Amino acid sequence: MAEKSKPRHKPPRERERQPERTLLPLAADDRQDLRADCGNCFGLCCVALTLSKSADFPVNKPAGTPCINLQQDSRCGIHQNLRQKGFSGCTVYDCFGAGQKVSQTTFDGTDWRQDPDTARQMFDVFPVMRQLHELLWYLTEALTLPQTGPIEAELSRAREKTERLTQGTPAAIAETDVATHREDVNVLLLRTSELVREGIRRKKKDRRGADLFGARLKGADLRGVTLRGAYLIAADLRGADLRETDLIGADFRDADLRGADLTGSIFLTQSQVNAAKGDAETKLPPSLARPAHWG
Structure with missing residues (x-):
C-alpha cells in the first residue's frame, strides 16, 4: 500500500449509466x-x-x-x-x-x-x-x-x-x-x-500444493518446478534457483529468499515478494520492486 499523491476528489453528482468504453489495444507488457x-x-x-x-x-x-x-x-x-x-x-x-x-x-x-x-x-x-x-x-x-x-x-x-x-x-x-x-x-x-517449463528436463517437476512449511531448501535447484499453491511459509530458500519456476499462488510468508534467483519465474506477484524476506543479492523479475523492508 504505497502512499503517493493526494487523491483527486470530485464533487458528488447524480450517477448515470456510462456509455460503453472503447478498449484500446494493450502493449505487450503494459502493466x-x-x-x-x-x-x-x-x-x-x-x-x-x-x-x-x-x-x-x-x-x-x-x-x-x-x-x-x-x-x-x-x-x-x-x-x-x-x-x-x-x-x-x-x-x-x-x-x-x-x-x-x-x-x-x-x-x-x-x-x-x-x-x-x-x-x-x-x-x-x-x-x-x-x-x-x-x-x-x-x-x-x-x-x-x-x-x-x-x-x-x-x-x-x-x-x-x-x-x-x-x-x-x-x-x-x-x-x-x-x-x-x-x-x-x-x-x-x-x-x-x-x-x-517443457524445455527444462527434470525427473520431478510437479510440487503443486506441496506442504513445504519451514522446508530446508537452501541452495536448492528448483528451476522448472511447479510450485503452484505450495505452502512455503518460513521456508529456507537462501540461494535457491527459482528460474522458470511456476509460483502462482505460492505462499511465501516469511520465506527466506536471500540470495535466491527468481528471474524468469512465472506468475510471481509483488504481494508474494512483499511477504517474504530478501536482501540485495535476491534477484527479482524486472516487473517487481524490491520491498523497502528488505533493507
Whole structure:
C-alpha cells in the first residue's frame, strides 16, 4: 500500500449509466494500470476489506468500516510505521491497481465519503475488480513470454474479455461470476506454465500444493518446478534457483529468499515478494520492486 499523491476528489453528482468504453489495444507488457496507485484511490482496501486480529493485524475490522488509521484525505496515518505498529499485512497486500480503477473509472472520481449512497456498491465492486486485475496481471505476463506463441491468440482473447469485464457498470461488475471466469483463464495459465517449463528436463517437476512449511531448501535447484499453491511459509530458500519456476499462488510468508534467483519465474506477484524476506543479492523479475523492508 504505497502512499503517493493526494487523491483527486470530485464533487458528488447524480450517477448515470456510462456509455460503453472503447478498449484500446494493450502493449505487450503494459502493466502500469495493474500497479497500485494509492494517490488516486479512496482508501478502498482500508475500508472495503475485513481485517482479522492476527500476526498481520492487531485489530478486528469488519468490511465496510474504515480502518482506525485511515485519514480523511484517504492517506494512512501510520504509513511509515505499519510493521512496527503490527499492521504488516498492509505492507504485503496488493490490489493490482483495482483501487484507482474503481475510484476513478468505475465511479468516476466520486468519493464514498461525499456520496454515501454509492459506498456499499463501491465496497462490493472493489474485491471483484481486484480479482479481475490479478487475472489481467497473469495474462499480460503470459503474453510477454516467447514460449506462448502457440496460444497467443487465446491469451489475447482472454485478456480482452477480462478487460471488458472491468469496464462494466458497478452493478455488472459486482455480479461478475469471477470463479467461472478464473477457471477458464486458469486453463491457459496452466498451458503457459507447461510451455515455459517443457524445455527444462527434470525427473520431478510437479510440487503443486506441496506442504513445504519451514522446508530446508537452501541452495536448492528448483528451476522448472511447479510450485503452484505450495505452502512455503518460513521456508529456507537462501540461494535457491527459482528460474522458470511456476509460483502462482505460492505462499511465501516469511520465506527466506536471500540470495535466491527468481528471474524468469512465472506468475510471481509483488504481494508474494512483499511477504517474504530478501536482501540485495535476491534477484527479482524486472516487473517487481524490491520491498523497502528488505533493507
